Amino acid sequence: MPIKGRRRCRSLPPDILSNLPDNIIDVILICLPCKEAVRTSILSKKWRYRWCRLTELTIDQSHWSTEEDLVDPTVKFSKIVYQLLTLHKGPITKFTLDITGLRSCPEIDFFIYFLSMNGIQHLVFHLPWNEDEAYKLSSLFTCSQLRHLTLENCFIHPPSSFQGFDKLITLELCNVTISFELLGSLISRCSLLEKLVLEISGVPISYIIEINASKLKSFDFSGCISYISLTNVPLLTKVSLNLYEGSSMEAQNLYFVKFFESCFALEHLHVHFCFEQFECAKPDEAPTRLPFDHSRVKRFYVRDILLEDIYDTLCCFSLIRSFSYLEYLELKLFTEDDDGTAEFLELERFSDVTFNHLREVKLEDFHGRAPQMQFVKLLFAKSPVLVRVTIDSYSRPKRRSKILAKVSKFWHLSPKVEVIYRDLWSGNVFEVEVE
Template sequence: MKRGPSLHGDQINDMPPNIIENILSRLSIREAVRTCILSKWWRYNWVTLPQLIFDCSLGDDLINQNDKLARFIDGVLSLHRVPICKFKISHLCIPNSPDIIDEWMLCLSRNYMQKLIHCPQPMYERYDLLSSLYSCEKLTHLELSFCTLGHPPMFACFEYLRSLSLYKVDCVGFTFEELISKCPILERLMIDGFIGSTDLVIYAPKLQELVVDGFCKVMQNICFKNTPLLAYVSLNLQCFGFQGVLMNHKQDGISRLMKVFGSLVGLQMLSVGGNFLKFFAVDLIPKRLSNTFYHLKKLDLEICFNDMHMISAGLCLIRSAPNLHKLQIDVSYLIPTNA
C-alpha cells in the first residue's frame, strides 16, 4: 500500500517562510525559541524574528528567578541573526547590574535596533544605563522607566529618534535639555515622574507633541526654544516649593505666562493640570497674552477656585484663544497651605 504524505515532513517543514514568521510572531519569545525542537528545519527559524519581547508571558519560573531570566535574554541575543526592529523588557525584575544591561545595549546596537522599550519592574534602586545606550544610533522610538541615565558622549546623537518617553528617569551630570538636543528630529516627547530637575527647557525644532506629568519642585525656568511645529502640549504637574520662588523671583518686565507660552503660536491643543497654574502667580498676570492662539481649538484647565491667581492665569489663556472649539475646566477648592 502506498503511504500518504508525511504530516511532519510536508506540513511543518515545507511551510513558506512568511507563514512560519507569522506563526512565531504570535508566540511568546520563550515559546518561539522552543519550536527549535520540532525538527532540524525549525531549529533556527526563531533567530530571524524582527521583534524580541520579554514580559510576563515568559512564565513564573523565569520571572521569579533573576539570574535565570538574565541568562535566557543573553542566550536569545547571542543567537539572534537579523536586525532587531523592536526590543522590549516590560514589568520584569532583572538584575540591577550595569554590566549586564551594558552588554545587552552593545549587542542591540550591533543589530540596528529601531525601537527600545526598557520598562522593568519598579524597584527601590533605579537601573543604571551606561553610555552604551547612545551607541544605538538607529533608534526611532525610545521608552525608558525607573533608570538613571549617564552623561552622553560628546558626539553622541540619536539622529533618527522620533519618539521619546521617560518615566521616573534621572539624568546624572546633565540636563533633559542636553538629552533632547541630541535628538534633532524628535516629534513626540513624554516625561512622567518629572522629579530630577528644577528647569525644563525644550529645544526641538521638529517637536509636535509634549506631555509632562508628575510631582516636581517648582521650576525656576520653563521655556520653549525653536519649537515652531509644537501643536499638542499637556503640562499636568503638581508643584511644591512655591515659597522659595516667590522670595527669589526678580521682575524683568515679562510675565511667566508670556515666557512659557509666548512662542507657541501654532498650538492646537493645550492642557494645564495639577496646580501648575499657580506657577504663574509670582507675576502680575496680564489680561491676555501679546500673542494670540489663533489655531488653539481645545483648552483643558485645572483651576482651584479659591486661588485668584490661578483663576486670573486661566482667564488670560482663555482670552488669548479666540477660536476655541472646546473648553474644559476641572474645578478644585483645596491646595496645600505650604504650596
C-alpha cells in the same frame, strides 16, 4: 473546541504547518509573545529556530515566572536573555525589556552592546526602581541607529564625545536621572526628534529645562519644575503639561506667558496646573487673558479645576479667553459647595468674550451644582456655533432629571445644541436637544 471543529482539524494534512509560506509563518511569529514564539520550534523542521530571525523581541517577567520560583529571578533572567540573543540570527530592530518586577537590575550592558551591533532602532527599557542608586546604562550611546527610545528607572550620562542620536524620532524618559544641562544638550543633538515625553519626580523647583528641537511636534511633561524654556519649537502642535505641586509656572508668572508665547504653532493643549503656590490669591487680581491670542489652538483639555478656588478658576478662563479659534473644550470641574463661585461666572463679567468657533464641550465629574450650571449657561450664551455638550456624571436619577430640565431651558446663542448626558453609574446615555 466543538466536535465539528475537532473533526475538521483531524482531516487536515499532517504537514500543513510545514507547508505554510514563509511570510505567513513570520506574521504568525510576530503576533505571538516571545516566549510562545520560541516554543514553535517543536512544530516541525521548517518552524525550528524560525523565531531566531524575528526582528522584534519583547522580554518580561512571564519568561521566567513559575508557580514555584526556587531560582533567583535575576539568575533566570540572565540565562534566558543570553540564550535568546546568542541563538538569534539577523537584525533586531525593536527590543523591549520590562523587568520592573525584579528587586535589582542585572548587568544588561552586554545586551545593549549586542543590540547596537544588530541594527537596533526601537529600544524600550523598563527597569526596577532602586531608591538608593539607579542603574547606569553605559552602552546606550553606542546605539547609533536608534529611532525610538523609551527608558524608565535608570541613570544616563552622555559621554563628552557623544554627538547625538541623529536618527531619533521619539524620546521617552520616565524617572531617568540626568542633569538638566545634559538633558537639554541631549535633546538639542537629536536633530530629527518629533515626540518628547518627560516624567520627572523629586526635582527641586529651581531647575529649568531648555528644549531646542526644531522638528518637535509633540511634548508631554509630568513633574515638578520651575520653568520649561522652549527656544526653538516651530512645529510643536501638541503639548501636555501635568505640573506637580511645587512647580512655579503660575499663570501670573512671566514664565507662564513666555511658555505659550514660544508655542506659536500650538493646536492641542492638555494642562493640569497646580495653582496652590500662587502669591497673588485675590480673585480681582487674577489675569483675564494672556497678553496675546493663540489663533491656532483648536483643542483644549483642563484637568481638576476646583471651582470654589475662584482665583484658580479665573486663571483657567484666562487661557480659554486667549484661544480665539478654540473648537473643542474638555474640562474636569470639581465643586464642593454652591457658594462663592457662580457670581464670578456671570455673563456680565464676560461681555467682551465670544467663543466664535467652539463646537463641542465635554464636562467630567458633573454634579449640577450652581457653579457648574452657571458655567454651562455661560457657554450656551457665548458660543454661536456650539452643537454638542457631553456631560459625564455619577448623579442619581432624580438629580439627573433636574440637571437636564434646567439645561434644556438655558438660552443659547447657537441655533441648536445637543446635550448628551452619560450616566457613569449605569452606563446609560440620555440625549436632549435644546432648541
